[in-house]
Amino acid sequence: MRHLLWMWLALVALGACAFGGAFLPLPAGLRPLLMLPSLVMVAILALGFMEVRRGGALPGAFALAAIFWLFVLLGLGSADPLTRRVYPADQGGASVPGPPEISPQR
């Protein structure tokens, strides 16, 4: 019963961090840090409330597989837009630092 309470408090604190993030003047580069509190909360939920370690090694394996495949989907999936320079709307400004385009669109 006691560890449940501690985890609940940790979650509330991290929730407050996530909420606070809305008011932090973060530069564009550090934007992914905003996801940090949420990811820690997800970890607490998985290890604490869902007790992924109980019930043998399978739940842990399936959870890690899901995370790995998510990284493949989001990582490889965003490889194209990050390196694609053709779409006119965004290419005006310097918002996308991207490597020198292989075909210098004149």
Next chain:
Amino acid sequence: MSENVAPHTHFQYEDARHQADSAIAGMWLFLATEVLFFGGLILAWIFCRHWNPEGFAAGAKESVLWIGTVNLALLITSSFVYGLGQAAIEAGRVRMLIWCCLLTAGIGVVFLGLKLLEWHVDLDENLWPAGPFKLHGAEADGGRLFWIFYFVATGLHAVHMLVGIVAVCWIALRARRAEFTADWHTPVTVVGLYWSFVDMVWIVLYPLIYVVGRLS
């Protein structure tokens, strides 16, 4: 080998524990598929935001921050309450499990109520992506894309929340029929896994909708 080793064990399992662990592993596997389901949505978020950063952020600024935050707190508490219920049944206290289930379902209903309120507010402000839209000029496109993502994501999450509430009520019903004991309560654990996962989805969606957009 006798037919029924324990009251609930199917014939293809050796004992109740073997079946319980299989059910838990099965639910974790189902949750893995749900991770990929919402993962596809997050890829759409990445693409839409990448191609229209200003418009997307302008759209995100229109979201109702306080309702989102209250809902986040509600779901965290509901996971805690259901965790209490699970601890109760492991100690054999069926009545407390029933109360915890009803309280969890109650929090879920409040969450959905707030969500409907939020949608009502959004629709009033012409934030529905099709038709007359609140934002104009360059930000209208990115804004529409944000709100398409918003309504699809919160809609799907609400559906999952509904399924969760029904499941929790079903657990409360079976607990009232004294089906669960200290050493056999697998459905309680399995529904707990599903409920905590729905909570996780909201924890991840919360910054994507309410926080990231507000900065730029």
Next chain:
Amino acid sequence: MIWKFLPQASSSAWETDGLLIGLTLVTGAVLFLVFGLMLVYAVRYRDSSPIDRGKIAEKTFRFEISWTIATLVIFFGLFVWGADLYARLMIPPTDAVRIYVVAKQWMWKIEHQGGQREIDTLHVPVHTPIELVMTSQDVIHDFFVPAFRVKRDVLPNQYETMWFTAEKTGTYHLFCAQFCGLDHAVMTGQVVVQTQADYADWLARNGTSQTLAQQGEPLFIRYGCSGCHSGNGTVRAPSLAGLYGRPVPLSDGSVVTADDRYIRDSILQPKRQVVAGFAPVMPSFDGVIPEDDLIRLVAFIQSLAPERPR
């Protein structure tokens, strides 16, 4: 033999064919190995044949590693060959002649620099690098000329470029290679490769009296651009004289070169990249100016020489 049907009509055609032949040889060799071994084993080791089977190899490690590495090496070689040629296919030569292509459900509208317009046919001079700047007005199409061994999807609301140098005169098939609805199969055409002289005659015969840029001038006035941008208007607006190709400082501090994408984009969404020191007052012309007029306006703005007083 097969090239009677499909001539190598562009500068990169023989290289692509070389890669295809290389791939065919690798495939042929592996298939010969696989089918050959299967046939030999089927005959030699059929149940009824009495030959001694001898000891069955316990350690299979050596075989496995050897054919794994062999496969990896061959495949990596093929990858490098394909990627190198692809990289060269993606970089258009700087002196390429630009031709605008607008794909619409089930037809190709093609416009040359001189303002000549044609439907479903493309006249190009031989031995001259041509760069097609393509966009679609509805769904995704695909400009495919088998004889040149090149194709490129044509996406709506954005430019896609593709280049080739025709080496043999003649008429070649043009196909739409991305399913685009009812008459996808009829959305075909011809690419007519002519000698320089014939091409010049054709241009002259079909040329409208004015070039693309000259046709842009009346539009520049009709759509009210001259009201602000010709320097004597009431509203302060950046002068467009000599703009094309020049770096433009933007209000958010970044600098962008004014290529035709920047010009097109500033017409459709002006508030997105406002020039430093100017108020974002220009209205958006998205949906106001049709695609064909937009191409003329862009050509006209490009043609504004720096010193010409406007």
Next chain:
Amino acid sequence: MSQTVTATRVLSYLEDGKTLRSWLLTTDHKRIAILYALSITVFFFIGGTAAALIRYNLVTPQGALPSAETYNRLFTMHGVIMVWFFLVPAAPVTIGNFIIPLMIGARDLAFPKINLMSWYLFMAGGACALYALFAGGVDTGWTFYAPLSSNYAQGHVVAVVAGIFISGFSTIATGLNFVVTIHRLRAPGLTWYRLPVFIWSFYATSVIFLLATPVLAITLILLSFERIFHVGVFDPRIGGDPLLFQHMFWFYSHPAVYIMVLPGMGIVSQIIPCFSRKELFGYKFVVWCSVAIAVIGFFVWGHHMFVSGQSPYASIVFSLLSYFVAVPSAIKVFNWLGTMHKGRIHFNAPMIYALGFVGLFTSGGLTGLFLAALAADVHLHDTYFVIAHFHFIMVGGMVSAYFAALHFWWPKITGRMYPETIARGAALLMFLGFNFTFLPQYILGYLGMPRRYHSYPPEFQVLNVLSSAGASILAVAYVLPLFYLGWSLFRGERAPRNPWRATGLEWTTDSPPITRNFLVVPTVTSGPYDYADPHTKLADV
């Protein structure tokens, strides 16, 4: 559900309950496999008729069918039915459902009720898709590319998409059942390295089921949202990206082609050792190649988008990864050949189909190298070369393996032997008809004939007529098994427990097996393919 024991012997699963209710509400994995086999066959012949009409249309350059509209809807129907209602489910739900519990010594799958739900979901999805396709169909192609499918297509796009969406959950349920069963319900002594490659292949297939299908589900939801409300994330007019649809669609659809071929590899890895009377060559390599194909299969989807406007950098990365995924397949082919080396080969019908699979799958896979090479794909993309490539792997490879499995386990499933000579003839006819149909298409592809064309330039006619002629032979080869397998159900010889003297726990049960599969769950002590003494004469059948 206790075992009904009659005076003489325990009832087989076919005799244990004859009412319709006992079939429609069964939770016995063997009965569900039979239900699936019947529905899969119906969908196979619907898709096959669409294919026949397509080949009929392409006999003349201006197209034999009256309108392009009908042709467009026909090839879309052929694609949708064949991909989602035959190839993706076929081997896992029929052969997998029936054989996996038997092969690992289990009484049933981990979640029998979910297994039955999977069949009902499949039928619901199938009914929804069939209604839409017969009520007017869709003219978008089975790939549903936006913005055509979302804003410009006429036809029942949302209905077909809903049908596919529902059938996706049916495959997720099957995948979930297989993974948990293989982990949790193996017989005592059956360690992972004693599992036959069949189980490893179906495990890898289930991993793809579970981790790829959800992305298709969300893609179809976003597409339906855009089609219903006329505004969506794929709409370029408001800044959406049509390539986003292609990325999400192919993230599912490329692993889906490995869903289609991996079971075939598993089936062939059982059949070739059995009919060569020799253990599988390099067991561990074949096992880890199956897993590698399932994992790397998720990294390569970008090779469908080389010319679609994807950034050249991403294209180069995807091309390299596509070559890496081809390596495990090559290794497996060499291992099958290694198995035949110094064996005692018998040419029963399953073996002929299996050799057909090895040959055609290899040539199909190698032409995939053409499409993975960037510059070659620029020329060959969206032409008949691509059509020939994937039909070689799916029809030449997967359907041959499916027929091989049907014949190999027919005695176990039905308790009857099929007529050997006719079956061998049908197998050879299928191999011949297939090559006759699809080899000309490689040349058509190189010459530049685009796919999905109702009419084409006259110079392509000769090759198209050849291909259509081949298609008629193939049609005959597919109809033949219906007759002689149907005949064997009633007239066929009673099958012994192990007609092929094969290894594997499924051959230790009765033919057809009793409802609970094993009276006493066996304990496994040896490896999966111990055809230890190759000199055992195979009982003449």
